[in-house]
């Protein structure tokens with residue numbers, strides 16, 4: 001039995017994608033538009049959103065910054081006044097820079113730690129608050145980096161773990177109320193976010209492949225959608241190990257904690 005309603009037909013569905021100017025969010029917007037959804041794209045880059053709308057008739061660009069609560073509320077109200085409902089919300093906005101606790105110049109950058117939480121987690125809270133109670137289905141993009149800590153993801157991993165716990169909590173509380181909740185945990189996806197990575201990214205996939213995997217998971221009614229499985233299943237397995245073994249494996253297979261090489265997932 002599936003944990004969520006199976007969403008197979010997107011025709012006429014009102015879909016708000018926050019973080020749609022590039023990467024996974026933009027690929028989702030593109031495919032959903034092709035499948036007949038009413039696509040509303042948001043992010044800060046007005047030029048990129050306008051370019052998307054110019055190529056996708058009847059899609060709508062509503063630029064916003066997720067750190068501006070008033071702007072987020074106003075945008076959600078605008079969508080609801082235009083369409084009287086929001087069938088699906090995707091929170092794809094995100095931020096990553098490599099962080100360690102062993103950078104000699106800035107051993108624990110408070111600004112960087114807070115920036116990750118602000119964009120990857122608090123921004124989602126702001127958007128959710130603006131959409132309740134009129135949203136039909138919520139899809140939150142976290143990362144396999146949220147399963148357990150990783151080198152260079154000192155700031156990123158906790159923000160993604162918080163997103164995972166949020167999605168689980170929402171599911172527990174909202175299941176049966178008619179609101180679907182989906183947690184999305186990608187592995188490596190080729191986007192502007194991972195363009196900064198200067199190392200081999202195992203099982204790297206395109207943003208289009210990621211978007212297709214997300215829609216496949218929604219069609220199957222999954223709670224958690226993780227991909228590509230040839231990579232994410234290994235990361236899941238690692239996170240089941242006792243700490244002693246997990247840390248040993250991390251030391252053996254991952255860049256040293258003192259490395260400046262980013263390891264975003």
Ligand SMILES: NC(=O)c1ccc[n+]([C@@H]2O[C@H](COP(=O)([O-])OP(=O)(O)OC[C@H]3O[C@@H](n4cnc5c(N)ncnc54)[C@H](OP(=O)(O)O)[C@@H]3O)[C@@H](O)[C@H]2O)c1
Pocket residue numbers: 018019020021022023024025042043044045046048064065066067091092093094095096119120141142143144185186187188189190191192193194264265
């Ligand atoms: N790429 C990967 O390998 C990977 C793996 C696991 C998880 N993820 C997660 O997947 C999600 C999408 O990432 P991506 O790889 O597609 O990266 P991306 O191409 O960099 O997309 C990030 C999106 O977030 C938007 N954004 C950033 N700050 C914002 C703000 N203050 N207000 C509104 N929008 C903002 C960006 O648009 P503007 O700059 O125009 O605002 C952009 O549209 C993120 O949550 C990321 O952590 C990615």
